Amino acid sequence: MPRRRKHRHTIPENHRRKCEDTGTVKQVNHRHITIPANWTSNKKEGFGFEDIPGVIIKNYHTLEGAEEAHGTGSFTNQYTEDDFIR
Secondary structure, three states: OOOOOOOOOOOOOOOEEEOOOOOOEEEOOEEEEEOOOOOOOOOOOOOOHHHOOOOEEEEEOOHHHHHHHHOOOOOOOOOOHHHHOO
């Protein structure tokens, strides 16, 4: 039996939701997910972020709108090549 693939938590191809920035229904490109600090799970698979009680999911269709709401640099990687060298 082959090993199970790891779930990558990617946004589906045609994921259309209401944008928090503009208030219109558009293609979701960026998501901000806030999970309660006291939440734990015994499951390793078979649940989504929508199933967690108290979770807040905000969808954005542009990077500019997402960074305006949550601070500059929060949705872009600030890593350099030197951070990955052992």
